[in-house]
Amino acid sequence: MFKQIKEAKEAVKNKNENLESIKKMKKNISDLEKEINFLSDKIQTKKKLLARIELKIERKTDEEAGVQRRIDSLKATYLKLFKDEESKLEEQLESNRIKIEKSKLEEQLESNRIKNEQSKRRKELELDKRNRIYSSLVELLTKIEKRKKNEEIIKAKTMSEIRTNKEIDVLMDSFVSKNDTFVLCIPTVVDNILECIEKDKEYGEGEWTYIQMPRPYSSSQWEGWRLYENKISTFFSLLSKKGYVTQGEEKYYLGVLKEKSLQKNYEEMEDEFQPLLQLNVDNSTYQEAIFLFIQLVDKQGIKDLRNLSFLERYLVRSGFLEKEIEYEELYKMVSDEVENYNVIKMEKELSEGSEKQGEDKLTFNDIQTMDGRNFEIFLVDLLNNLGYRAEATKTSGDQGVDILARKRGKTYAVQAKRYSGTVGNKAIQEVISGKEYYDADVTWVITNSSYTKSAIALAAKTHTILWDGSKLKNVMEIAGM
Known part of the structure; x- marks a missing residue:
């Protein structure tokens, strides 16, 4: 029973609380309604204010449209005025420009007229000056021509005297x-x-x-x-x-x-080309002379201008050429014969190789095995075959000269160098010294070998004739030894 009473009290309490809450909610609703009414009044007021503002804006828009129309009207008016003024100014400028150009043209014409008159005057003065100068030059040239003729006569006489002097x-x-x-x-x-x-x-x-x-x-x-x-x-x-x-x-x-x-x-190279000079030109052909030249100088020697100079003079003097020719042409003529020379040489070598070996003929290989004295004796025979009068000097105290050879009034001091190595300066120096001792005219060194570059240079400086093994072999073939 107490439990029920307690529950009833609690129910009454909850009801009261609910009623109190309802009252509060009613009060809140009343407050909200008042606030809504206040805001509604305020909104109505704002709407009225906005209506008035819109009316003012509409009036302002109408005013602005009126102002724009006035501006457009004024703008059109002033544009027309500006165009009219611009047109007048352009017409005035064009008129002034024409006047200025006309004035300049008149000034230019006047200036040209003055210049033409001045130029004409200068030309007249120049022409007059040229005529005076021309007259003076004619007179001067006449004098010079006379003097030149006199000088040429004197000069011709002088040169004639010089040529016979x-x-x-x-x-x-x-x-x-x-x-x-x-x-x-x-x-x-x-x-x-x-x-x-x-x-x-x-x-x-x-x-x-x-x-x-x-x-x-x-x-x-x-x-x-x-x-x-x-x-x-x-x-x-x-x-x-x-x-x-x-x-x-x-x-x-x-x-x-x-x-x-x-x-x-x-004259200096005659000694080098003795076999060529001994050629019987009456019974020999141009080709035989060229072959002999090639044999004496080898293939490289035909390019030497000193050799070509000698050959040209020899061919003219011997009647093989009618007149002197350019070195290039002569070199080409000799070069063209080199191949023919090599063919004939090979044919001869093959022919000699097939013959019976019954002849006691000296070869270059035999030279290589000779001692110094036998080499000197061999060279004496060779030089005698070439037309020299040669003889060996005494074996001791020869003063660097092994052979003395004579031809056409010249005495040749010859040193024979049978050598296995390369011959140097010493041989040239010795024969030069011996030349003075024997009162010889020409120094000459003959070897079966070759020479050093310094020996060749010294020989060229002292005009010493050098025969190396290749030259000696060729001369042996020419001499038939």
Whole structure:
């Protein structure tokens, strides 16, 4: 029972609490309704304010439209005014421009007229001046022509005297004998010297630079010009001091020096080409002469200009050539015969090899095994076969000379060098010393071997003839030994 009473009390309490909550909710609802009403009034007020604002905006929009219409009207009016003003200004500018151009044209025409008058006057003065100068030049040229003719007459007479003057001939022979002038014989060298002389005259001596161009014979051209500067020009000055005309006659004098240099080379190389000089030209052909030349100098030697110079002069003197030809043409002629020479040589060697070996004929291999004295005896026989009068010197105290050979008034001091190694400077030095002892004219070294480069250089400097094993073998074949 107490439990029920307790539950009833709690139920009453809960009811009261619920009623209190309802009251509060009713109060809240009432407050909310009041607030809603307040906000509704406020919204109505705002709507009225917004309506008034919209009305004002509409009025402002109408005002702005009116203002824009006025602006557009004013803009159109002013644009029209500006265009009219611009058109007037352009017309005025064009009118002024035309006036200015017209004024300039009139000024230019006036200036041209003045210039034409001045030019015409200058031309008249220039023409008058030229006529006076022309008259003076004609008079001067007439005098020069007369003087030139007189000078040419005197010069021709002087050059004629020079060509027949023995003194100048002796001087030139002496100059060529004491200087190595063979470079003058090389193609284009003399022409190049003459060109350089003209440059000296045009620009002044030492006022221009010699440029060595990469062209045929360029090194020889440079060597020739150096020879002229260092030796020939001084020689020409000597001739001038002696009263000979050299100015403007350099071509003649250089031509004479060239001819004498060719002759000197020919005479110096006669000893090298004795077998060729002994050839019976009446019973021999041009090809046989060329074959003999090839045999004496070998394939490489046909390129040597000194050898070609000798051959050219020999062929002309012997009647195998009618006149002198260029070295290039002669070299080609010889080169064309090399193959024929080799074919005939091989045929001869094969033919000799098939013959019976009954003949007691000396070979080059036999030379290699000889002692020094037998080698000297062999060379005496060989030189005698070549037309020399040769004899061996005494075995001791020979002063470096093993053989003395004589021909055409010359005495040759010969050293025989049967050697297994390469022959050096000593052999050349010894034979040069012996030359003075025997009062010989030419020094000569013959070996079955070869020479050092320094020996070859010394021989060239001292004009000593060198025969190596290859040359000796060829000469043996020519001599039939």
